[in-house]
Amino acid sequence: MYEFSQLGWLKHVIFHPVEGYDDLRWKKKGSMKIAMVIVLLLFVAMVVKRQLTGFQFNDSYVKIFNIVPLFVQSIVYFFTWVIANWALCTLFNGEGTVKRICIYSAYALVPYIVGTFLSVFISNFIVSDEVVWMNVIYYVGLGWSVVLMIQAIRTVHQYSFPKTLLSIVFTLVAMLVILFLLVLLISLFQQVYVFIASIYTELTYRFRG
């Protein structure tokens, strides 16, 4: 029935929040390449929002620009989401594969990214009395993305609506656990590294005499 290019499928999914993902799943479409570009654009959108928002609306601390938090908030969060959702939903009769969860979730992010870019763009041309325009665009994008994300998870796992919501809540919890363990692991390895490094330093002093 539907014959679209890969980008056409993306458009179809975004503008048909109710049955778009079902069609996508039925036709077994969806491109990993496009999904990765979208995740990258999410990261770019975060950076743009911090750096290019109009001066009167930009409350960020401009003296230091640290890209790591933005990277974590976009790319790391996204993949944690994918992994947590997969790990959780395979245990609860979800039908999604990692690849499909990744593609479907990424497609759902597009309205948010577009909304962010647009709101940042117009923030450079409005005064604070008109801030409502900027906020409307941003939050419409956000809300749209949330709706799409719920649809994406529902379709990919073939869940009922309440089960989808429940799985999303538990996915968020699982994300927290994963990130906590990740931080723990990193700090432990750091200590191991420091330990080895200090032994090395000690030894070099000994051998030098």
Place this chain on the structure above:
Amino acid sequence: MVSRMKKIVKNIISAGLALSITAAMTVTSYASEPYVSYNYDAWGDAIPSQSGYRVDETITGYEMELDKLADPKSDLFISDEEPTDLLGASDIFYEESLKEFWIADSGNDRILRTDSNLKVIGCYKGVSGSQTSLDAETGLSVFSNPTGVYVNIDKATNKPVIFVADNKNARVVKATVESKNSAVCTLEYTKPDSELYANASETFNPSKILVDSAGILYVVVSSVTTGAVVFDETGTFTGFYGANRVEQTAAVIRQAIWRKFASNEQIASMTRNVPVEYANFDIDSEGFIYTVTEAANASTDAVKKLNPAGENIWNTATGNQFEFGDLPEYASVDTGSFLSRLTDIVVDNDGIINLLDYETGRIFQYTQDNDLLFIFGSKNTTSDQRGTFTAPNGIEAVGEKIYVIDGKKNDITIFVETTFGKYVHEAAALYEKGLYEDAIEPWNEVIKRDGGYSLAYYGLGKAYLNTGDYEKAMENFKVSVAQNSYDRAYQYDRDDFLRANFTLIIIILLIIIVAIIVLRRLFRKGIIKMPKIKKKPQKEGK
């Protein structure tokens, strides 16, 4: 060969540089102030700044010529044993029409009167005409630990009238000054004999005093937490003035919730939450009273500006955000933890507010809009460096000079404003009056000397906003991180742009609309065909 020459030249240059740097270092370390001069920027970060004040002189009893008091040949002679140094001095007051300083030399139980160069011209051990605390030998009613002094001129007799907070004698003395060492008591303010006062405190030990233009006396009593004790000109107690509020700490809120459920007996056994009393105050030329609370790290009502009704007029939506003193993020260098104890406040004739922090020995200077101008001064443990304090007790501002009295080093430090400080004050004064354009020149001078002084950029922005130079205003507001003002400048700028290019914009819009309509027509009639998009051959489902 060439490379060798280069090397030699290089060596000579680097040696010369090293030498000049060492020379320069010795010079700068000799000339610099004994503290780091800093300021807070829009983010609340401490950043280095030019000093607005430098230490001019340190005055001890010797420079004040206090030895005259013990010198029989001098006309100021009191007795051979009269101390020739300050001891625990706690207040300094400048009387403008006389151009004289009055110092409460608390440890020596006397009030000193000096000229504008701090040379002693009078000394008062007590007053005559009162029966309290009578000294058998001299017949004077002597002071005991006088901690506050206030002077004004009696309009009828044109004689100076001094008010002394006679702390240990539990009274405030009003006396007419007759000569270099005698004053006649005209009124004695003692512990009010009223139930209202009895509820507030059992003792009456005045520490600081203030008299407004109507002759009403305000007394800070450290055991009274309900505000300053007020006496009218006849000496009758009329009430309290301008109490602080209780600081909303977690413990206070918890107790307030408990009180809702507790029985009367339980409530009776609870501690009462009373506000912290204020430590000192000053009155400006318009009759507003400024108070300062000395409690460590006080954040509620640390500094207030009170109207005659005793209300804090800074306590508005914006005024609530006024912050005074060091920001809590910045720990004291000595202790490593944040401690601030604002002990004295003085407002000069231009409305510039100076705050003295006992704990850090720093003086914070603000405009009426809570714009921080300068931070200077420092605490020192070795106590022998000029410009550092051990126990800074009182501050007074006279013209371009700031006087700080130290109760342990027993000296008075005089700060004098630098050229930088002069330009800042000049610009700030013009700015306060709303003469933004006139302030452009001094602000530019300020920026020349300290490019990080963000108030200057803000002032310039305001000036350009007034002259209609919105681009420049926006630029300056951006540097001083003033988002609201930037917003206003941008709005005007955009309005101007739209007004200037209105026809052009409408024409462009019309052209676009016409083009769309025409193209549609052409499509429908098939004159122009949609360019064909090549479709990729799709793989059938995997």
